[in-house]
Amino acid sequence: MTQLPTSTEKKLGLVIDLDTCVGCHACEISCKGWNTVEYGAPLSDMDAYGGDPSGTFLNRVHTFEAKAEGCASQTVHFPKSCLHCEDAPCVPVCPTGASYKREEDGIVLVNEDKCMGCGLCAWACPYGARELDQMAGVMKKCTLCVDRIYNDNLPEEDRIPSCVRTCPAGARHFGDFADPESNVSKLVAERGGMDLMPEQGTKPVNKYLPPRPKADVNGTQMPALEAQSEEITGFLGWLDRTLEKI
Amino acid sequence: MHPAPSVIIFSTISGLGFGLMLFLGLGLPDVNGWVAAVFATVALGLAVIGLLASTFHLGNPKNAIYAFSQWKTSWLSREGIVSILTLGTFFIYATLWAFMDMRIPALGYLASALAMTTVFTTSMIYAQLKSVPRWNTAVTPLLFLLYAAAGGALLSNQMTVALILLGLVFAFQSLAWMQGDTALTRSGSSIETATGLGGLGKVRLLEKPHSGKNYLLQEMVYVVGRKHAAKLRVLSLLLVALLPALLILLTEVNHVIVAVIMLSHIIGLFAQRWLFFAQAEHVVGLYYDAR
Ligand code: SF4
Ligand code: SF4
Numbered sequence: 001m002t003q004l005p006t007s008t009e010k011k012l013g014l015v016i017d018l019d020t021c022v023g024c025h026a027c028e029i030s031c032k033g034w035n036t037v038e039y040g041a042p043l044s045d046m047d048a049y050g051g052d053p054s055g056t057f058l059n060r061v062h063t064f065e066a067k068a069e070g071c072a073s074q075t076v077h078f079p080k081s082c083l084h085c086e087d088a089p090c091v092p093v094c095p096t097g098a099s100y101k102r103e104e105d106g107i108v109l110v111n112e113d114k115c116m117g118c119g120l121c122a123w124a125c126p127y128g129a130r131e132l133d134q135m136a137g138v139m140k141k142c143t144l145c146v147d148r149i150y151n152d153n154l155p156e157e158d159r160i161p162s163c164v165r166t167c168p169a170g171a172r173h174f175g176d177f178a179d180p181e182s183n184v185s186k187l188v189a190e191r192g193g194m195d196l197m198p199e200q201g202t203k204p205v206n207k208y209l210p211p212r213p214k215a216d217v218n219g220t221q222m223p224a225l226e227a228q229s230e231e232i233t234g235f236l237g238w239l240d241r242t243l244e245k246i
Numbered sequence: 247m248h249p250a251p252s253v254i255i256f257s258t259i260s261g262l263g264f265g266l267m268l269f270l271g272l273g274l275p276d277v278n279g280w281v282a283a284v285f286a287t288v289a290l291g292l293a294v295i296g297l298l299a300s301t302f303h304l305g306n307p308k309n310a311i312y313a314f315s316q317w318k319t320s321w322l323s324r325e326g327i328v329s330i331l332t333l334g335t336f337f338i339y340a341t342l343w344a345f346m347d348m349r350i351p352a353l354g355y356l357a358s359a360l361a362m363t364t365v366f367t368t369s370m371i372y373a374q375l376k377s378v379p380r381w382n383t384a385v386t387p388l389l390f391l392l393y394a395a396a397g398g399a400l401l402s403n404q405m406t407v408a409l410i411l412l413g414l415v416f417a418f419q420s421l422a423w424m425q426g427d428t429a430l431t432r433s434g435s436s437i438e439t440a441t442g443l444g445g446l447g448k449v450r451l452l453e454k455p456h457s458g459k460n461y462l463l464q465e466m467v468y469v470v471g472r473k474h475a476a477k478l479r480v481l482s483l484l485l486v487a488l489l490p491a492l493l494i495l496l497t498e499v500n501h502v503i504v505a506v507i508m509l510s511h512i513i514g515l516f517a518q519r520w521l522f523f524a525q526a527e528h529v530v531g532l533y534y535d536a537r
Binding site for chain 2: 001002003018023028052053054055056057060061062063064065066067068069071073074075076078080089091092093094095096097098113114115116117118119120122123124125126127128131132133134136137138139194195196197198199200201208210211
């Protein structure tokens with residue numbers, strides 16, 4: 001049903017540490033790998049070996065630059081996937097009932113057996129977290145690896161989302177935000193975890209940890225080089241003047 | 247937003263059909279027999295062609311039957327249900343009217359009300375989206391209703407009413423464009439709020455997440471052809487409202503003139519609907535430093 005649950009027992013989601021992320025895109029690739037062989041229709045690529053390749057991804061890593069007046073710029077790598085919003089605008093718009101938010105853990109999913117590929121949910125999501133697979137014609141989105149986290153067939157250390165398991169920098173954390181004592185809740189409290197586009201009123205579950213303040217952003221700028229004197233002397237000077245005259 | 251031809255054709259053509267139903271339901275024009283049959287067929291034909299066109303943009307049409315199930319929350323689902331109800335009601339009304347000479351006013355009023363409700367549900371699919379600030383306003387449903395009614399008035403030869411409606415279209419379309427141009431800025435969303443990095447200073451995209459195109463860019467960050475927008479706006483208002491209004495006021499309206507009026511109105515309508523999509527900025531564009 002496309003009615004959002006008034007509350008969910010657990011609030012499973014991710015914390016993404018923008019201070020630690022090195023922008024390697026490993027999470028993106030492991031996500032593509034896992035979700036191509038596991039949950040639902042594979043994530044297809046179009047014209048994969050041609051001149052104009054494109055494909056479906058559930059996680060994409062942007063890189064931004066932030067710069068304050070008079071300070072050095074800072075580079076921030078920024079992975080973005082579904083935030084499993086509490087007030088998910090993508091769910092109520094769905095005409096078929098394919099999109100839903102689970103009452104038990106808050107995960108937002110698409111039932112591909114009902115999805116007609118109208119794309120309205122992707123329009124409703126402010127974050128670009130949903131992509132219509134061009135081969136299967138159904139909506140794809142992050143499942144929070146629902147087929148890993150409860151999977152008793154996997155070794156215990158693998159029962160976390162594929163992106164979290166893969167991240168070589170340890171920039172991604174998985175847990176229950178409804179539990180104030182969980183690893184993710186503590187991280188958010190300690191590091192000032194934030195919402196993306198809070199003005200959209202979606203109440204994202206996933207939180208982003210802002211980059212830690214740099215020790216001295218002003219001092220990190222290179223001192224300007226000394227201006228070279230206009231007058232060149234010696235042979236080069238003679239050459240310069242002669243060439244000028246020709 | 248991507249101005250998909252199927253969606254433009256759907257919303258314009260079906261809008262005209264439902265607009266014509268509005269007037270036929272009210273018993274205007276006062277005709278019967280085969281003339282009534284022709285009017286009713288045109289109305290049904292336009293509405294059905296439009297609705298069929300809308301299925302062309304579905305990725306997985308075999309599941310379309312489920313689209314009638316989520317009326318409690320989904321405007322798209324409501325649109326599906328109300329449009330079927332409208333077509334059914336109008337079909338019964340028109341059949342009794344044209345073939346049995348039995349026009350039942352109450353049934354007609356019901357068909358008119360349902361026809362306008364269908365147009366309203368269509369408009370709410372767009373107006374409900376907070377992620378597209380330009381659409382997220384009460385002016386959106388108002389305009390959809392006005393365009394449908396104005397087109398219906400022209401088709402049903404109600405020229406005095408049409409004049410008034412075209413005037414309103416002109417006024418509210420101008421208002422929508424004026425408001426719309428600042429809607430994204432006024433929404434408060436920016437690349438700084440999108441990334442949460444505003445505290446560090448001015449933010450810009452340093453590196454795109456992918457070098458090629460993707461669904462998001464094609465569907466929601468459509469910027470092709472926007473540079474002609476200003477010209478197209480003028481052209482659209484001219485064709486959709488001004489020229490038809492002038493022809494109504496200054497000429498003896500006969501069949502040829504009506505044809506010219508309709509042609510002008512429909513071309514103007516296509517231009518307006520193209521702009522409605524092509525100029526609408528989705529906030530996801532902020533992640534790509536585009537609007
Ligand atoms: S991030 Fe987008 S797709 Fe995910 S729950 Fe929120 S609105 Fe829906
Ligand atoms: S694309 Fe599928 S999941 Fe999304 S709104 Fe349409 S039917 Fe629902």
